[in-house]
Amino acid sequence: MLDGLDGLNEALGHIERHLDGEIDPAVLARLAATSEYHFRRMFSALAGMPLSEYVRRRRLTVAAAEVLAGERTLLDIAVRYGYGSGDAFARAFRAVHGIGPSEARQSGAVLNAQPRMSFRLTVEGSSSMRYRVVEKDAFRLIGKKARVPLVHVGMNPDIVAFVRGIGAETTARIAALADQEPEGIVNVSHDIGESRAEGTELDYWYGAVSSVSTVPDDLDALPVEAGTWAVFASSGMFPETLQFLWRDVFTEWFPANPYRTRPGPEMVHTVLSADGTHADAELWIPVERIPPAAV
CATH class of the missing domain: 1.10.10.60 (Homeodomain-like)
Incomplete structure (x- = not known):
């Protein structure tokens, strides 16, 4: 194989x-x-x-x-x-x-060609990816959600507007429901279209990871099954460093490690600087180990 x-x-x-x-x-x-x-x-x-x-x-x-x-x-x-x-x-x-x-078929017609692709792994050696693998029991994601378009680089105006509309009191209640990793408020992408192209729609969650069984009527909840998560740390300019980390996980980490993605929400816990330009963040990706016979 x-x-x-x-x-x-x-x-x-x-x-x-x-x-x-x-x-x-x-x-x-x-x-x-x-x-x-x-x-x-x-x-x-x-x-x-x-x-x-x-x-x-x-x-x-x-x-x-x-x-x-x-x-x-x-x-x-x-x-x-x-x-x-x-x-x-x-x-x-x-x-x-x-x-x-x-x-x-007329003489001089100009056409577009899609070249045959091949994948190569380029190793620069200038940086490494910090990660850990975590086993989590089943939990609930509780908070507010909205359907938004995917933005690869820069701030997502739909997400910014959605979060600003939630309000401080609701944010505090959501944060109080968090009782496990990743702690506090998490930003979550779920049900992303297959292409992951710019503008692809996804469910964005502004919520908390919780074991609470009773969900307030004004909040949404997503049951998440027990499973394995790969957790990646990043620190740098916001949101570019985090967006680049997301890209690198799929283009560099997965090809080099015996894991594959599995269905589930992709979660980010972010601590922003006072001016909102720098962030320390953890990216949680649901994964499963590739069986040894298939590696």
Whole structure:
């Protein structure tokens, strides 16, 4: 069985060999020696786009070469690459290349290519990631939640507005419910879209990790099952350092360690400086150990 990035690259090779056929994400996950859930999230973090988008762009890149060659009809090419009609193929082709397949056959047409990806681990050695692994019993996340768009860099205006609207009295009551790690108020991302692209919607929670069984009527609650958490520490400019840590966990830590993500909320406990520009933070990611036979 292949390890880490080798397994991911084997999955990419499988995609290339089956661009004109069925590509089953479950098969790709097995080649990468991980779960389908983790494979999709790892791919999105490393590639910067969801798996389905990469496959679509690669298919239409290869299909474009056949369109230009002029040896097959456009309908034959459409069917070969999984489109049920010429119109569906033309719409998809235009979305990627900016022109339709008929226009592409004209001399001098300019097209867009999605290069074949390969993953490599670059080690700079200038810094290390501080982490610990924690086993937690089941708990409840109690607080306020809102559906917001994902922002990769900089302040998220929707979250800022939501938190400002909660009020000091409600914040104090939420904080008083915290009775375990991570302590105090936590900022939580849950139910994030597969792509994790900028603007993807997620459930943002401003809450507390608690064993309290009775939830106040004006607060929301999310039951969280017992499990393993990888906890990462960061200190630096807010929010950039924390956002970069989130990125590095998926692009550097997971490929180098025998863990994979599992469904669950991703939690952050943050201590801000007085001027709000610096933060000491802990990022909690739900994980599970990869079985030794699959490593």
